[in-house]
Amino acid sequence: MDDRQRAVQARVHGKVQGVGYRTWARGEATGLGLVGWVRNERDGTVTAWIAGADAAVSTMIDQLRQGPRGASVSKVETEEFELLDAPIDFRIIV
Template structure:
């Protein structure tokens, strides 16, 4: 069993606001057992902070590349985080 943990910050660009992207991302992340948050940015992108098992983080990164129905992802930037504190759940930040 692999118990490595990983944290990333992902920035998603394209048609990702007004299509339920944050709700979808929270559902996908919690389904994978991840913690963190997701929020809309002023420039029309969405930022997500995600932490958990390495395999689960890898899986959510791939899902973020496609998004929910109605979304159109043009770019995904992922930054590995060296140090982090677990928030304990997954939140949508307004």
């Protein structure tokens, strides 16, 4: 069993604001046992910082590419981060 942990920041482009994307992302991440946060950006994108088991993070990135009903994701950019001080839950930042 692989216990490798990782942290990733993802920037999601497309029609991702005003469609419940942040609430959906929090539900998906929580269901996968991930911690982190998600927020809307002024440029119309959504940023998510996610941390947890490697396989769960990979699954979440795939989920971010799909999005909730009503979203239209055109691109997801990811950047790996060192896992230092991870939050204890998954939050929506407003």
